[in-house]
Amino acid sequence: MTDQEESVDFKSELDETQRALREITLMIDQSQGELSKLTQRNTAISSHLQQVQKQGGAVEEIKMAYDSALDAQQRLFVMRGQLEKLQNDRSHLQKYKVALEKLVFSSGGDGAGSNTTGTSKDQMTGIEMIVNAQEAERQRLSRQMHDGPAQALSNFILQTEIAMRLLDVDASQAKEELMNLKTSAMGTFQKVRNFIFELRPMMLDDLGLVPTLRKYSDAFKEQSGMDVSVTVTGTERRLEPYLEVMIFRAVQELLGNASRHSQATLVKVHLDLGNDFLRVSVDDNGRGFDPENLKDSSNLGLKLIRERSEMLGGKFEIDSAVGSGARISFTVQARS
Numbered sequence: 001m002t003d004q005e006e007s008v009d010f011k012s013e014l015d016e017t018q019r020a021l022r023e024i025t026l027m028i029d030q031s032q033g034e035l036s037k038l039t040q041r042n043t044a045i046s047s048h049l050q051q052v053q054k055q056g057g058a059v060e061e062i063k064m065a066y067d068s069a070l071d072a073q074q075r076l077f078v079m080r081g082q083l084e085k086l087q088n089d090r091s092h093l094q095k096y097k098v099a100l101e102k103l104v105f106s107s108g109g110d111g112a113g114s115n116t117t118g119t120s121k122d123q124m125t126g127i128e129m130i131v132n133a134q135e136a137e138r139q140r141l142s143r144q145m146h147d148g149p150a151q152a153l154s155n156f157i158l159q160t161e162i163a164m165r166l167l168d169v170d171a172s173q174a175k176e177e178l179m180n181l182k183t184s185a186m187g188t189f190q191k192v193r194n195f196i197f198e199l200r201p202m203m204l205d206d207l208g209l210v211p212t213l214r215k216y217s218d219a220f221k222e223q224s225g226m227d228v229s230v231t232v233t234g235t236e237r238r239l240e241p242y243l244e245v246m247i248f249r250a251v252q253e254l255l256g257n258a259s260r261h262s263q264a265t266l267v268k269v270h271l272d273l274g275n276d277f278l279r280v281s282v283d284d285n286g287r288g289f290d291p292e293n294l295k296d297s298s299n300l301g302l303k304l305i306r307e308r309s310e311m312l313g314g315k316f317e318i319d320s321a322v323g324s325g326a327r328i329s330f331t332v333q334a335r336s
Contacts (some may be wrong), residue, residue, distance in 0.1 A: 014100040017093055024090045031083045038079050042072040049161075069158060152188040156181060201248075209244040210236055210271070213251060217269060224259045227266045234273030243332065246308055247271070247280055253301040254282040254328055262286025262326060274334060277314065281329035288325050291318045305330055 049065040159181045166174035204212040214230050221228040238244075251269060258264045264286030272279040294302060306316035312332040320326035 011104055014097065014104055017097045017100060021090065021093050021097065024086055024093065028083065028086045028090065031079065031086060035076075035079050035083055038072070038076045042069075042076045045069050045072045049158075152184065152191075156185065156188075159184070204244060204248055205241075208238045209247055212244075212248060213269065213271065216248075216252065217255070220255050220259075224255075226259060226264060228255065228269070229267075230269045230271070232271045232273065235275070236273060239278070239334075243278070243312075246312070246332070247278065250280065250305045250308075250330065251282065253305065257301065258282070258284040258286060258326075262288070264325070276334055277331045278334050279329060279331045281327055283325065283327045285325045288320045288322050290322055291320055294318070302328070308332075 045065075045068050049069045052061055052065045159177060163174050163177040163181065166177060201212050201216065203215060210232055217228045217230045220226070239247075255267060255269075258267050262284050264284035266285045268283045270279075270281045270283075302318075309316045309330040309332055314331035314333060316328075316330040318326070318328050320328075
């Protein structure tokens with residue numbers, strides 16, 4: 001491809017990004033209007049619940065008001081989650097737009113006197129992958145917070161109010177509500193611990209990669225229901241911190257893909273700590289896929305693993321076919 005053709009590609013991509021930005025901005029405006037309406041509705045229903053409680057309504061009436069308030073809050077949380085996702089998407093597009101503008105400017109805009117090379121395009125692709133991966137991770141964390149702790153805390157508040165009101169009406173039923181609240185709180189506490197572990201397991205810094213992978217695979221096995229095993233060969237040792245983080249995040253991504261997409265029931269993780277190279281492979285017995293389809297796929301995780309492996313002097317390989325499971329492996333140069 002000539003320099004002028006590359007410049008046109010950059011400009012076309014910039015035009016498409018600007019169009020997408022305009023569309024998503026319109027969607028954000030519409031979602032903010034809907035969120036405002038839901039907020040008003042939620043305030044009205046919450047006020048009604050408080051009024052019913054103050055007036056000493058019947059238990060059934062209080063429960064109906066409670067259910068209405070809970071439904072309103074859940075709708076509000078969902079809309080807030082959708083709005084946050086749109087805002088994250090817009091933030092990603094804005095960063096991508098800035099990167100494209102720099103590339104268009106550096107290429108001379110119309111291709112005249114351009115010094116743009118394949119390296120520049122590779123840099124643009126790398127920027128896009130990193131930004132996309134970061135935004136995808138933020139969206140995933142946002143969804144987890146919305147679907148887990150945020151909704152649970154809302155439920156706790158309402159359950160507490162119900163229990164307090166029932167104390168003066170039916171002590172035994174109030175006790176039952178409090179026991180339910182305790183059970184819910186314990187479950188949410190465990191989810192928060194798992195959430196923190198996924199964000200940054202402290203034992204990765206304290207104990208290293210191998211113990212962390214084993215601990216994570218056990219937790220993942222319990223959560224997903226898949227049979228997950230970890231095998232380690234070579235000399236078990238501490239690695240450079242950036243290598244431990246890179247390998248852990250890669251395995252985390254590959255296990256997540258096996259759970260979400262492959263319908264696998266068995267996953268085997270093999271870590272070979274060689275003297276010159278570190279090799280990681282993740283095998284599953286799922287439905288498999290055609291590796292050629294990844295070229296047009298939106299799976300940023302796999303692309304980023306490939307990119308980082310090659311940057312660290314290694315390589316990335318996929319061995320899969322439809323209906324035959326998958327083996328995804330990568331190597332990096334060993335530095336301990």
